[in-house]
Amino acid sequence: MGAEAAVARTRRRRRGLLNKVFGCPYVLIAPAVILIAVFSIQPLFFVLQKSFRNFDMVQGIDRFIGLANYRSIFTNPLFLQALGNTFVYMLCTVGFGIVFGVLFGLFLNKRGGMFDLTQSVIFTPHIISYVSISVMWMWVLDPRAGMANYLLQSLGLPTSMWMRGEESSLFSVMIVALWKGLGYTSLIVIAGLQNIPPYIYESARLDRSRGFNLLGRIILPLLSPTLFFLLVTGVIGSFGTFDIINLMTVGGPNNSSNLLVHWIYQTGFQFFRMGPAMAASVVYLAIIAVISLLNFTVFGKKVHYQ
Amino acid sequence: MTKILFERVKKTYPGGHTVIEGLDLTIDPGSFTILVGPSGCGKTTLLRMIANLETITGGKIFIGDRLINGLPPGECEIAMVFQNYAIYPHMTVRKNIEFGLKNVGIPKGERERRVASVLSQVGLGECIDVKPSALSGGQRQRVALARAISKDPKVFLMDEPLSNLDAKLRSQMRSELIELHRQLKSTFVFVTHDQVEAMTMGDCIVVMSDGRIMQKGSPKEVYSDPKNLFVATFIGDPGMNLLKLDNGSTAGFRPRKTRLFKPAAKEAAGFAVRGTVTVKEVLGGDFLYLLDTPIGRFKVKTEDEFDFDEPVLMQLAGENLYYFDKDEQRIYDASAIGGCRARLAEAVAHGR
Numbered sequence: 001m002g003a004e005a006a007v008a009r010t011r012r013r014r015r016g017l018l019n020k021v022f023g024c025p026y027v028l029i030a031p032a033v034i035l036i037a038v039f040s041i042q043p044l045f046f047v048l049q050k051s052f053r054n055f056d057m058v059q060g061i062d063r064f065i066g067l068a069n070y071r072s073i074f075t076n077p078l079f080l081q082a083l084g085n086t087f088v089y090m091l092c093t094v095g096f097g098i099v100f101g102v103l104f105g106l107f108l109n110k111r112g113g114m115f116d117l118t119q120s121v122i123f124t125p126h127i128i129s130y131v132s133i134s135v136m137w138m139w140v141l142d143p144r145a146g147m148a149n150y151l152l153q154s155l156g157l158p159t160s161m162w163m164r165g166e167e168s169s170l171f172s173v174m175i176v177a178l179w180k181g182l183g184y185t186s187l188i189v190i191a192g193l194q195n196i197p198p199y200i201y202e203s204a205r206l207d208r209s210r211g212f213n214l215l216g217r218i219i220l221p222l223l224s225p226t227l228f229f230l231l232v233t234g235v236i237g238s239f240g241t242f243d244i245i246n247l248m249t250v251g252g253p254n255n256s257s258n259l260l261v262h263w264i265y266q267t268g269f270q271f272f273r274m275g276p277a278m279a280a281s282v283v284y285l286a287i288i289a290v291i292s293l294l295n296f297t298v299f300g301k302k303v304h305y306q
Numbered sequence: 307m308t309k310i311l312f313e314r315v316k317k318t319y320p321g322g323h324t325v326i327e328g329l330d331l332t333i334d335p336g337s338f339t340i341l342v343g344p345s346g347c348g349k350t351t352l353l354r355m356i357a358n359l360e361t362i363t364g365g366k367i368f369i370g371d372r373l374i375n376g377l378p379p380g381e382c383e384i385a386m387v388f389q390n391y392a393i394y395p396h397m398t399v400r401k402n403i404e405f406g407l408k409n410v411g412i413p414k415g416e417r418e419r420r421v422a423s424v425l426s427q428v429g430l431g432e433c434i435d436v437k438p439s440a441l442s443g444g445q446r447q448r449v450a451l452a453r454a455i456s457k458d459p460k461v462f463l464m465d466e467p468l469s470n471l472d473a474k475l476r477s478q479m480r481s482e483l484i485e486l487h488r489q490l491k492s493t494f495v496f497v498t499h500d501q502v503e504a505m506t507m508g509d510c511i512v513v514m515s516d517g518r519i520m521q522k523g524s525p526k527e528v529y530s531d532p533k534n535l536f537v538a539t540f541i542g543d544p545g546m547n548l549l550k551l552d553n554g555s556t557a558g559f560r561p562r563k564t565r566l567f568k569p570a571a572k573e574a575a576g577f578a579v580r581g582t583v584t585v586k587e588v589l590g591g592d593f594l595y596l597l598d599t600p601i602g603r604f605k606v607k608t609e610d611e612f613d614f615d616e617p618v619l620m621q622l623a624g625e626n627l628y629y630f631d632k633d634e635q636r637i638y639d640a641s642a643i644g645g646c647r648a649r650l651a652e653a654v655a656h657g658r
Contacts, residue, residue, distance in 0.1 A: 197390065197392075199388050199390050199392040200392060200394065202359050202379070202388070202392065203386075203388065203392035203393075203394070204394075205359070205378070205379040205380060206357060206359075206379050206380045206384075206385070206386055206406070207380060207405055207406030207409055208378075208380035208381070208406065208409040208410055209405070209406075209409055210378075213409065217405070218394065221396040222395070222396060224396075304395065304396035
């Protein structure tokens with residue numbers, strides 16, 4: 001009996017110790033914190049530090065130069081063009097993306113075979129890789145043999161150089177980005193619409209609210225948390241666009257479709273100018289932070305959470 | 307004061323399920339009519355058809371002289387109070403009430419006057435610029451009520467508006483709705499599954515089951531003179547006790563109209579059955595007993611107290627007995643009643 005009691009006591013003590021160690025919240029979140037620290041926080045500080053230095057891995061140079069990298073990028077017309085293109089790209093893809101997403105979401109927010117099928121079909125581009133999409137659209141938008149110019153010609157409309165033209169290359173990329181994102185945005189909007197209780201719609205019908213009145217006074221305000229989510233994630237996502245540029249236009253022709261992240265990649269890993277690339281990365285981070293803050297302070301207040 | 311008329315009304319959902327078939331009903335002008343029945347009986351569907359929130363598959367519905375089939379909701383001159391209040395969560399109380407008034411073009415001055423008036427009527431004047439999230443359930447229900455009153459409708463439709471409130475608040479709101487009906491003198495149509503609510507609030511009760519009207523009458527009529535077995539068992543808390551007779555008919559008696567005595571007591575006129583108390587529920591001033599007797603298990607509601615397992619004598623007075631035929635319809639024919647009474651007497655004697 002004495003031995004059994006001692007064994008039981010030891011077991012209880014061990015269990016208690018295990019609980020103390022593995023039950024401690026800091027231990028439980030440690031793996032995630034370590035990953036974030038190693039792959040996000042540490043690189044962030046590394047880039048921040050190196051942005052103030054003449055850092056060349058090939059030649060082994062690492063010298064403090066103050067704000068020289070920042071001055072060089074803000075006097076570089078190609079960087080400024082890429083930055084401007086990014087703002088235009090962000091405004092158009094997020095703005096039109098949300099508008100089209102809402103329109104499609106409102107239209108598809110019904111039950112029934114055709115609507116369910118259509119929802120699945122428009123979501124498909126979202127799950128297809130950028131590689132496949134880029135190849136497909138490069139064929140469609142080919143100025144000489146593509147379907148787009150063929151259709152325009154048959155309608156008697158002027159054709160376009162699409163990705164090959166300086167005026168149209170960014171526009172071409174935006175079309176592809178909007179097309180790819182439409183299904184995702186629509187589905188998120190549909191989920192938001194279905195979160196609005198049916199009796200609210202009924203009450204609005206009894207209040208003789210329909211059409212734009214119903215949309216503007218009832219649906220959009222109650223959809224605001226969803227729209228805010230799409231706005232915040234859309235802005236951050238569009239600023240970080242890389243794949244579609246690298247695959248379709250490589251930033252050209254003549255930097256006309258180059259975006260910020262792609263410019264950073266080219267500058268750092270193709271031209272090996274790490275200093276300016278890191279300075280641009282810091283600028284990118286600062287812009288995202290400011291825009292996110294503006295989103296939360298300006299638009300966040302207008303969001304109605306139920 | 308407006309009448310509502312249902313002529314051969316039918317409702318079939320996509321998929322072919324018919325919930326209401328050929329229903330005829332007249333809701334009297336200025337009445338407080340209660341549609342009561344178990345879940346799935348069609349009472350809410352009927353109410354929603356008045357508002358045109360459900361399409362009318364067949365038949366006609368008139369509000370006054372106006373045929374409302376196919377009219378958009380909101381053009382039937384009705385106001386509706388939902389079970390979940392259905393007030394817009396992103397609008398203040400003021401805007402909730404004003405919204406519908408603005409949509410029909412009521413000028414700003416008149417809107418402001420109505421908002422102030424209805425909020426004063428429901429006692430929420432100080433909450434005018436508050437959002438619903440800051441209001442209690444009872445206050446939200448009052449906002450819904452205020453919104454309905456502000457429209458000055460011909461008919462008020464209420465779909466179980468008190469279901470989400472606690473018992474005390476429900477009782478308070480019941481009185482307020484009765485008072486409101488008295489003040490406004492409009493036609494009220496109130497849906498509930500709670501027959502206590504039905505009996506206390508309405509001046510006309512329509513008992514429904516499976517899309518059909520089982521009985522329409524005053525609370526006293528449906529309680530004291532049930533036309534069929536369904537109404538007899540549904541109305542009353544608890545419903546009528548039933549005893550199957552050997553000719554296929556059924557005898558019934560209300561728990562409230564049954565007396566209990568100690569076994570040694572002298573048997574009064576009528577039928578007396580010996581039994582044992584198996585369940586005892588304390589209801590404040592009353593007790594509800596479940597008795598085990600040789601002829602079946604019956605409920606009795608009385609102010610007298612008995613103990614568990616105590617033997618008792620259950621008295622059924624003749625005038626408190628009801629008889630129903632094989633088709634569950636009430637028997638009124640004197641000779642048929644006599645026959646049933648004789649069979650009941652045999653059953654009681656046999657059970658002794």
